[in-house]
Amino acid sequence: MRSAANLYVIFVFGRNVAVSKLVEGLQAVYFQQQFSAAQNSKTMVSLKDFFYEVRRQEILTPHRKYVDKREKRFINTASNLNSKRLNDILQLLELPTERFLLKENWVDTNLLRIRNEIAHGERISVSQVEFENTAVRVTKMMDDFSNVVLSAAESREFLKSTRLNRRAV
Numbered sequence: 001m002r003s004a005a006n007l008y009v010i011f012v013f014g015r016n017v018a019v020s021k022l023v024e025g026l027q028a029v030y031f032q033q034q035f036s037a038a039q040n041s042k043t044m045v046s047l048k049d050f051f052y053e054v055r056r057q058e059i060l061t062p063h064r065k066y067v068d069k070r071e072k073r074f075i076n077t078a079s080n081l082n083s084k085r086l087n088d089i090l091q092l093l094e095l096p097t098e099r100f101l102l103k104e105n106w107v108d109t110n111l112l113r114i115r116n117e118i119a120h121g122e123r124i125s126v127s128q129v130e131f132e133n134t135a136v137r138v139t140k141m142m143d144d145f146s147n148v149v150l151s152a153a154e155s156r157e158f159l160k161s162t163r164l165n166r167r168a169v
Contacts, residue, residue: 001077001081001086001089001141001142001145002073002075002076002077002081002089004142004145004146004149005074005075005089005093005145005149006073006074006075007149008093008149008152008153009026009029009074009075009093010074011153012026012153012158013030015158017158017159018058018059019057019058019059020058020059021159021160021161022158022159022160023094023157023158023159023160024094025091025092025093025094026093026094026158027058028092029074029075029092029093031050031053031054031057032074034050034053034054035050037050038050075089075092075093077089080112080115081107082107082108082112083100083103083104083105083107083108086100086104086107086145087100087104090148093149093152094157094158095148095149095152095157096148099144099148100141100144100145103137103141106137107141110134111134111137111138114126114130114134
């Protein structure tokens with residue numbers, strides 16, 4: 001899911017669309033590194049410089065290079081994906097969350113519990129049925145996420161104007 005989310009951001013940033021025309025979540029992704037630098041410096045001058053850069057770059061098209069390293073990716077899962085991180089990614093990219101709401105409990109109580117028990121040596125085996133059921137559910141979630149991303153890309157949901165037009169109807 002992290003890979004699909006990052007590919008979506010790469011796709012959007014490659015559309016030759018001004019940053020100001022992107023939905024706010026994608027603007028946040030674009031300016032995240034600069035914001036973090038301003039936040040970490042703890043000086044008002046750095047904050048002023050950050051806002052200057054936002055105003056200067058919002059008319060430009062995104063040009064950030066993607067780096068596939070843990071702290072450099074556009075979208076990070078900060079370790080193992082859980083329902084909160086999934087929901088955060090969906091909200092950040094302004095993608096619909098409905099398909100995933102019913103799966104939140106299963107992800108946190110079943111999938112992560114089993115994974116953590118195995119990783120920490122508390123559980124040694126998983127039945128074949130349990131493994132197959134988990135694989136089917138995880139694959140379905142990944143397919144659902146990919147479909148949501150593809151649909152958003154095809155319908156240009158990354159543009160503010162698309163969102164505004166849809167809300168007006």
